[in-house]
Amino acid sequence: MITISGLTKRYGDVIAVDDVSFTAAPGRVTGFLGPNGAGKSTTLRILTGLGTATSGSTTVLGTRYADLPNPGLEIGVLLDASAQHGGRTGRETLVLAQRTMGLPAGRVDELLERVGLTRAESRRRVRDYSLGMRQRLGLATALLGGPRVLVLDEPANGLDPAGIRWMRDLLRSFADDGGTVLLSSHLLAEIEMIADDIVVIGSGRVVARGTKDELLAGAGTLVRADDAGALTAALASAGHEVVPADGAVLTDADLATAGRVLFAAGVAVTELRAADGAGLEKMFLELTAATARDDVAPATTGVAA
Numbered sequence: 001m002i003t004i005s006g007l008t009k010r011y012g013d014v015i016a017v018d019d020v021s022f023t024a025a026p027g028r029v030t031g032f033l034g035p036n037g038a039g040k041s042t043t044l045r046i047l048t049g050l051g052t053a054t055s056g057s058t059t060v061l062g063t064r065y066a067d068l069p070n071p072g073l074e075i076g077v078l079l080d081a082s083a084q085h086g087g088r089t090g091r092e093t094l095v096l097a098q099r100t101m102g103l104p105a106g107r108v109d110e111l112l113e114r115v116g117l118t119r120a121e122s123r124r125r126v127r128d129y130s131l132g133m134r135q136r137l138g139l140a141t142a143l144l145g146g147p148r149v150l151v152l153d154e155p156a157n158g159l160d161p162a163g164i165r166w167m168r169d170l171l172r173s174f175a176d177d178g179g180t181v182l183l184s185s186h187l188l189a190e191i192e193m194i195a196d197d198i199v200v201i202g203s204g205r206v207v208a209r210g211t212k213d214e215l216l217a218g219a220g221t222l223v224r225a226d227d228a229g230a231l232t233a234a235l236a237s238a239g240h241e242v243v244p245a246d247g248a249v250l251t252d253a254d255l256a257t258a259g260r261v262l263f264a265a266g267v268a269v270t271e272l273r274a275a276d277g278a279g280l281e282k283m284f285l286e287l288t289a290a291t292a293r294d295d296v297a298p299a300t301t302g303v304a305a
C-alpha cells in the first residue's frame with residue numbers, strides 16, 4: 001500500500017505538486033498519468049526519499065520511506081533508468097545492489113532471467129545498453145530485494161511494443177501475488193494497457209481518479225447537433241464539461257443524462273453515443289491542457305483507490 005496525503009511541493013514560486021492525495025492498493029497496478037511537467041516525478045521522488053515535501057506526507061506500507069530500515073527489501077524503485085552507472089556491467093550493477101541490501105548471492109541470475117537479459121548482455125557495460133535494456137536492468141535491481149511495492153517512473157520508455165507487453169505481464173503477476181505497483185506515464189495508451197487504477201494529474205493537481213473501467217466508462221458521451229452552439233450551451237448550463245470533437249462535442253455526462261438535458265433544452269440531436277477510447281484520449285488531452293492553463297477547477301471522478 002502506498003499513501004499520498006495532501007502532498008504539496010513548491011520550488012520558489014512554482015507549485016510543482018499541489019495538495020495531491022491518493023492511494024495505490026495491494027493487488028493493483030496504479031497508473032499515475034499526466035503530461036510533461038505535471039508533477040509525477042516530483043511526487044515519486046518525495047515518496048522514495050529523494051526529495052522533501054513542502055507539506056503533506058507519503059508512506060509505503062504505512063511507514064515513511066526515511067524510516068524503512070532497509071528500503072530495498074520493502075520497495076523497489078526505478079525512477080531513471082539512464083542514471084545507472086555506465087562503466088559497470090549489468091551483472092556488476094546487480095551484484096553491487098545485492099551486497100548493499102545484504103542479500104545472499106544467487107538472486108542475480110534469477111533476476112537477469114526474469115527481466116530477459118541474457119548472460120552475454122549482462123557482461124556488457126551499461127553504457128552500451130539500449131534504453132530498453134536499461135529499463136530491464138533497472139527493473140531487475142528494483143525486484144532484487146523481493147519488495148512488496150514497486151514504484152516506476154515512465155518504465156515503458158524505450159521499450160518496443162513486445163517489451164511493453166512483457167512488462168505489463170511482469171507487473172500483472174507482481175500485483176496478482178499481492179504486490180502494489182505505482183507507475184507513471186505521460187501516455188494514456190500505455191497506462192490503459194497496464195493499469196487497473198488511474199490517477200490523472202495536471203499542473204500539480206489530481207484532476208481525475210478511479211478504476212480504469214470507471215474512467216473509461218466515464219469517458220462520457222459524444223453528441224452531435226445541427227445547432228452546435230445550442231448543444232454546447234445546454235450541456236454547459238447543466239454543469240457538464242463540453243469538449244469540441246470534430247464537429248461534435250464530447251461531454252462527461254452519461255448517455256441518458258445527455259439525452260435528457262438536450263431534450264429538455266429542445267436541441268435536435270443528430271448523433272448520441274458513448275464516447276470510445278479515442279474520446280478518452282481527447283478528453284485527457286483537453287483536461288490536462290485546460291488544467292495547465294489553470295482555468296478549470298480540479299475535479300475528481302470515480303473513486304479513490
Ligand SMILES: Nc1ncnc2c1ncn2[C@@H]1O[C@H](COP(=O)(O)OP(=O)(O)OP(=O)(O)O)[C@@H](O)[C@H]1O
Binds near residue numbers: 011014017037043186
Ligand atoms: N528542482 C526543481 N526546481 C524548480 N522547478 C522544478 C524542479 N523540479 C521540478 N520542477 C518543476 O515542477 C513541475 C513538475 O515537474 P515534474 O518533473 O515533477 O513533472 P513530471 O510530471 O514528472 O513531468 P515529466 O513527464 O516531464 O517527467 C515542473 O513545472 C517542473 O519544471
